[in-house]
Amino acid sequence: METPRIDSGRIAEVSHGLDRSEVERREKVFSVADLSVSYHGKTALEGVQLDVHRNTVTAFIGPSGCGKSTFIRCFNRMNDLIPGAKVEGTVLYHGEDLYSRDVDAVEIRRRIGMVFQKPNPFPKSIYDNVAFGPRVLGMKGSMDERVEQALRHAALWDEVKGRLKDGALGLSGGQQQRLCIARALAVEPDVILMDEPASALDPISTTRIEDLMHDLKREYTIVIVTHNMQQAARVADMTAFFSVIVEEDGSARRGILVEYDSTTKIFTTPSDRRTEDYVTGRFG
Amino acid sequence: MRVSFQAELDALEAGFQEAGEIVLRSIRGVIDALRTQDVELCDEVIAFDDEIDDRYHALEKQIELVLARQTPVAGDLRLVLALLHSGLHVERMGDQCVTIAKLTKLSSHLDTRQTVIEGLVDMGERCAEMVKVSLTAFANRDVDQARGLHALDDLVDRANRQVFQEVLGYVHDAEALEWGMRQITVARCFERIGDNAVDIGEQTAFLVTGEFAEFTDASHDPSPLQ
Amino acid sequence: MTVVDGALASGPPRRVWRNRLFQGAMLLCMLVAFGTLAVLLVDTLVTGWPALSSQLLTGLPSTLPEEAGARPAILATLYLGALVLLFSVPIGVLTAVYLEEYANRERWWNRAIEVNIQNLAAVPAIVYGILGLAFIVRGIGVGRVVLAGGLILTLVVLPTVVVSSREAIRAVPDSIRQGAFALGATKWQVVWRQVLPAAIPGIATGSILALSRAVGETAPLIMVGAITYVAFNPTLFGAYTALPVQIYNWTRQPDVDFQTLAAAGAIVLLVIVLTMNAVAIFLRNRYRKQW
Numbered sequence A: 001m002e003t004p005r006i007d008s009g010r011i012a013e014v015s016h017g018l019d020r021s022e023v024e025r026r027e028k029v030f031s032v033a034d035l036s037v038s039y040h041g042k043t044a045l046e047g048v049q050l051d052v053h054r055n056t057v058t059a060f061i062g063p064s065g066c067g068k069s070t071f072i073r074c075f076n077r078m079n080d081l082i083p084g085a086k087v088e089g090t091v092l093y094h095g096e097d098l099y100s101r102d103v104d105a106v107e108i109r110r111r112i113g114m115v116f117q118k119p120n121p122f123p124k125s126i127y128d129n130v131a132f133g134p135r136v137l138g139m140k141g142s143m144d145e146r147v148e149q150a151l152r153h154a155a156l157w158d159e160v161k162g163r164l165k166d167g168a169l170g171l172s173g174g175q176q177q178r179l180c181i182a183r184a185l186a187v188e189p190d191v192i193l194m195d196e197p198a199s200a201l202d203p204i205s206t207t208r209i210e211d212l213m214h215d216l217k218r219e220y221t222i223v224i225v226t227h228n229m230q231q232a233a234r235v236a237d238m239t240a241f242f243s244v245i246v247e248e249d250g251s252a253r254r255g256i257l258v259e260y261d262s263t264t265k266i267f268t269t270p271s272d273r274r275t276e277d278y279v280t281g282r283f284g
Numbered sequence B: 001m002r003v004s005f006q007a008e009l010d011a012l013e014a015g016f017q018e019a020g021e022i023v024l025r026s027i028r029g030v031i032d033a034l035r036t037q038d039v040e041l042c043d044e045v046i047a048f049d050d051e052i053d054d055r056y057h058a059l060e061k062q063i064e065l066v067l068a069r070q071t072p073v074a075g076d077l078r079l080v081l082a083l084l085h086s087g088l089h090v091e092r093m094g095d096q097c098v099t100i101a102k103l104t105k106l107s108s109h110l111d112t113r114q115t116v117i118e119g120l121v122d123m124g125e126r127c128a129e130m131v132k133v134s135l136t137a138f139a140n141r142d143v144d145q146a147r148g149l150h151a152l153d154d155l156v157d158r159a160n161r162q163v164f165q166e167v168l169g170y171v172h173d174a175e176a177l178e179w180g181m182r183q184i185t186v187a188r189c190f191e192r193i194g195d196n197a198v199d200i201g202e203q204t205a206f207l208v209t210g211e212f213a214e215f216t217d218a219s220h221d222p223s224p225l226q
Numbered sequence C: 001m002t003v004v005d006g007a008l009a010s011g012p013p014r015r016v017w018r019n020r021l022f023q024g025a026m027l028l029c030m031l032v033a034f035g036t037l038a039v040l041l042v043d044t045l046v047t048g049w050p051a052l053s054s055q056l057l058t059g060l061p062s063t064l065p066e067e068a069g070a071r072p073a074i075l076a077t078l079y080l081g082a083l084v085l086l087f088s089v090p091i092g093v094l095t096a097v098y099l100e101e102y103a104n105r106e107r108w109w110n111r112a113i114e115v116n117i118q119n120l121a122a123v124p125a126i127v128y129g130i131l132g133l134a135f136i137v138r139g140i141g142v143g144r145v146v147l148a149g150g151l152i153l154t155l156v157v158l159p160t161v162v163v164s165s166r167e168a169i170r171a172v173p174d175s176i177r178q179g180a181f182a183l184g185a186t187k188w189q190v191v192w193r194q195v196l197p198a199a200i201p202g203i204a205t206g207s208i209l210a211l212s213r214a215v216g217e218t219a220p221l222i223m224v225g226a227i228t229y230v231a232f233n234p235t236l237f238g239a240y241t242a243l244p245v246q247i248y249n250w251t252r253q254p255d256v257d258f259q260t261l262a263a264a265g266a267i268v269l270l271v272i273v274l275t276m277n278a279v280a281i282f283l284r285n286r287y288r289k290q291w
Helices: A009-014 A020-025 A068-074 A105-111 A126-137 A143-153 A173-185 A203-216 A229-235 A263-268 A273-279 B003-036 B039-070 B074-106 B114-140 B143-147 B149-172 B174-209 C013-051 C054-058 C071-102 C108-122 C125-139 C146-171 C174-182 C187-215 C219-223 C243-251 C256-286
Strands: A028-039 A042-053 A057-061 A085-093 A112-115 A191-195 A221-225 A238-246 A253-262
Touching: A020 A042, A020 A253, A028 A068, A042 A068, A042 A221, A042 A238, A057 A068, A057 A229, A068 A191, A068 A221, A068 A253, A105 A112, A112 A173, A126 A143, A126 A173, A126 C187, A143 A173, A173 A191, A173 A203, A173 C174, A203 A221, A203 A229, A203 B003, A229 A263, A229 B039, A238 A263, A238 A273, A253 A263, A253 A273, A263 A273, A263 B039, B003 B039, B003 B074, B003 B114, B039 B074, B074 B114, B074 B174, B114 B143, B114 B149, B114 B174, B143 B149, B143 B174, B149 B174, C013 C256, C054 C071, C054 C256, C071 C108, C071 C146, C071 C187, C071 C243, C071 C256, C108 C146, C125 C146, C125 C219, C146 C187, C146 C219, C174 C187, C187 C256, C219 C243, C243 C256
Parallel strands: A042 A253, A057 A221, A057 A238, A112 A191, A191 A221
Antiparallel strands: A028 A042, A028 A085, A238 A253
16 A cells, blocks of 8 residues: 555645744744833833744734733834833844844834834825835835835735825725835835734725735734734734733732743643633633 | 635645545455455554544644634534544544454454355445545535435445345354354444445535434434344 | 603703703804994995095005005005015924924923913014014114014914914824834924824914914004005015004094095905905815814
8 A cells, every 4th residue: 555645744734823843943033021111100011021033923912901012012112202101121123122222213113114003094195105114214216116016015006006196095994004014014124013903994804914914924024913812813823912910909000921822822722821711701 | 815724724625535535545455355365455454544543633633723723614614523523434434444454364264255255345345435425525515425325325234234144144153153253343344434434424414504414313214124 | 662642742841941042042142243243344345335446456645535545555464464474384383393293291391381372372462562662673673664563473473373283283193193103204204294294284274364363463563663654665674554554544534535445445454364264264174184
């Protein structure tokens, strides 16, 4: 009897979720150690430690108020724009301290792009939206090509190629969000941060964005915050579960990282009881 | 849309079909072993069962992941459940082949009776055909073809009863009786393979219609046990 | 669920009457306000109609009412308007940008500025006139010229321009700024390329409304010497009189024909101001953004 052509491992190959060892073999893009964030002295997030690896999708999940949005904003120093926000601990980006004094926050944001929860296209034309980033950064080369490439990458080109001069605000919600993604891609970033990118969108647009993430991770590193844990289950390679600790007297709440592991592990055999309670929907 | 999810489902189904093909080869193997009383072939079939078990466990593991990560619903959920059950049936068929092989080895030193051997080979071939049909019906989502398995199963059952009758006649010959009783067990294994094939057919019907119904139930079988 | 007979009819009589009384009171107030305005307008129109002529618009002032015109005054008013726009818009907008985008609200001096902008808008215009006389006309020594008048009127309307520009800038959603920052834009790039362009309609509207107020100011101009009798076209560094002042002076003449002229002048001034307001409203409606 002949040995069969294909082995049982083929089934696992096709699955898009990488397992932990696969992920950890890849270069570290971010390395966070003992990170805490406070607003006007009140701790919002405490003691976070994790690594984000190249060309993976990492998701942050957890109940509201657990600090996941605060955390993701640490990666591109958007917390600098919030008065009273203080970040302690280290965030290394390709081995360099993001918060050291000689680091220019503006330069960081070119390499670490962000897409927000509510699509926020500029009140300009589609073309000018995508071209804004390259223009302010003084990027050389054909702007037309740059815009087209970015729109193609964001799976929007075919829908807007005939009306680039039209106002961006005339697009549908899902299209606007893809435009925001194209805008971020136009400056050739290394990392794309997405803060609940699909929560304001309908299911079809959400699926489109998720499929897009799957494609984008081949070239970029993606970190997403989502309150929809099924979304994390579908798209992420690694998932971090954050939770809230409430002070005894109920006065202060702060967020902590409970568990960080491969998505498969989090959704099949989580190590921490709290994680299990959250993903099974028994949290509360 | 959901391209990677669809690819995962396709891979699951392909894995199942492959496992089915392998079991088919095992069945053909034991049929040949019976006809030629080839002990080495029996050993090969027994060893090969590990491959079938591995595949089933891989399928089961992957189904767990798909359920956890993709939360399939509607047709996708039925497909996953049908694959889980059918995979188990395939694995059972593999186990039946091992039993047949072991029994053949065990009784290889005894004389054979051609009528019984022919009866068993006939059963085996009908079983192989049933497995083929069940796999094809599943792949094509063909409910009618799946229902047709019930009629094929009747033939296998009939052949089973004939073997039983034949062996009853060996009551006066101790050696022949010993051999004959082992062959009855072999026949029963073939009959079980047939039942498993029918079960796969039922899963096909569930997959397509959304309702699970037994094509035939031992407790409701109109034809008498003889 | 059954509805009891009459349960859907109006409630107790007192509630209904109070409602109607309130509606009536509002109607009355509106009638008083608009009625008064209507009466004033109609009266001016009727009085001034006979004197409306090209003579009024193109002629020089004269002691004879039949020959008097308000050309120098009209021109000066237009020049003053231009000067006000020229000075108040850049200074006002940049101040607003500073206050909204750059100032750290926790610093006491910024909060002090904040509070005082509102106060400045409430200062009577004549106070600016006195200020202008002391510091601009005499202090800097520019003299009683058009430039001085323009500068003083700028001071008068500057707080308003600042306030309306701030409103316009504040109305730009923060998500736009966040989006621009996230792409790697500097603070100035965000302001210059996103916030200001988006705020322009609001700024324009506010500026034109401020301008139309400036154009109607009389008291501060009198203080800084928009002298009564000017029979030549005004220049930047020359003596001048403005239309409101001209109207004022005509009303002080005993000859009743001058009263008519004054009313006619008022109509011209009204037309200028109403046109400006119409432009402001047009701009606001045209560029109203749906965020």
